[in-house]
Amino acid sequence: MFKGFIWAGLLSGGFIFLFSSVGLYARAVGAEGPPSLTVPALFGLPMLLVFNAIMLTSAGSTLDSTFSSTAKVGARDWFHRKGAPTESQARLGRWWIIAIALLGNVPLLSIYLGDRVGPAIILATTISGTMVMGLAPIFLLAFLPRAGALSFHLAFWPGLVFGVLRVAENVIAAPIFPAWMSLGTGRYAVDLGVNIYGLLLCTAGYLIGAWLGSFTPKAAKALPEA
Numbered sequence: 001m002f003k004g005f006i007w008a009g010l011l012s013g014g015f016i017f018l019f020s021s022v023g024l025y026a027r028a029v030g031a032e033g034p035p036s037l038t039v040p041a042l043f044g045l046p047m048l049l050v051f052n053a054i055m056l057t058s059a060g061s062t063l064d065s066t067f068s069s070t071a072k073v074g075a076r077d078w079f080h081r082k083g084a085p086t087e088s089q090a091r092l093g094r095w096w097i098i099a100i101a102l103l104g105n106v107p108l109l110s111i112y113l114g115d116r117v118g119p120a121i122i123l124a125t126t127i128s129g130t131m132v133m134g135l136a137p138i139f140l141l142a143f144l145p146r147a148g149a150l151s152f153h154l155a156f157w158p159g160l161v162f163g164v165l166r167v168a169e170n171v172i173a174a175p176i177f178p179a180w181m182s183l184g185t186g187r188y189a190v191d192l193g194v195n196i197y198g199l200l201l202c203t204a205g206y207l208i209g210a211w212l213g214s215f216t217p218k219a220a221k222a223l224p225e226a
Contacts, residue, residue, distance in 0.1 A: 022035050022036060022039045023035045025039055026038060026039050029042070036051070036055070040052075066100065066104075067097045067100065067101070070093075070096050070097060070100045071093030071094070071096050071097050072093065073096075074092065074093060074095075074096035075089040075090070075092040075093035075096060076089055076093075128163070129195070130159060130162055130163040130166060130191070130194060130195055130198065131159060131160050131162075131163030131164070132156075132159060132160075132163075133159040133162075133195060133198055133199050133202060134155040134156040134157065134158060134159035134160065134202040134205075134206075135155075135156065135159075136199060136202070136203075137155045137199075137202055137203040137205075137206040137207075138151070138152055138155050138156065138206065141203075141206055141207070141210070144207075144210045146210045146211070146213035146214045146216075147206065147209060147210040147213065148209070148210075148213050148216075150209040150212060150213060151205070151206045151207075151208075151209030151210050151213065152206075152209070153209070154202075154205030154206060154208060154209045155202045155203070155205045155206035155209070156202070158198065158201050158202050158205060159198055159199075159202050162194055162198045165177065166190075166191070166194060169190075175190075177190060177193070177194060181193040181194060181197055183196060
């Protein structure tokens with residue numbers, strides 16, 4: 001399982017890196033319009049259909065994981081239920097799926113909130129990676145023996161705050177992050193800086209939490225018998 005996890009991470013990371021070359025190619029040839037549409041079209045209709053199929057598959061897998069995770073959290077994890085799933089839990093999970101599907105479409109109605117508010121709220125889906133970047137040190141540094149709840153909170157919440165602030169910047173059309181955080185001069189210079197500095201902050205928070213945990217005595221592995 002561990003080898004499969006490593007291979008999946010390397011392959012997915014490689015494809016994400018290759019996907020970034022689409023925009024570079026569009027700039028090199030001077031293609032106008034969204035690169036994800038214009039570049040496949042340059043290679044003909046078959047390549048455009050293949051690219052669309054890949055994007056649809058990616059979107060479908062995201063929806064599938066979202067629905068299944070929401071159903072599991074709402075029907076089992078929230079109430080600390082153990083054992084084999086029951087029919088009542090499955091029924092409750094289906095209602096959670098319906099609820100998250102309806103709630104997830106609310107941002108599409110935000111276009112009626114104004115010229116800036118609507119697109120800014122929808123932009124939150126684009127920078128969702130910023131909001132959860134604190135999960136990177138949580139997974140990658142989980143082997144640290146003293147990492148616990150404090151490490152999780154110090155790593156997770158800064159990334160979430162950074163993501164919310166990026167959305168707020170677009171809503172109020174005013175900069176919140178200082179200019180020195182921008183890396184480069186392109187359109188996404190601020191996003192790049194926020195993600196790089198934010199990831200460093202989240203990682204530092206996780207390590208600080210693990211370091212502070214070293215001063216806490218270990219809990220007993222088993223409770224003494226009465």
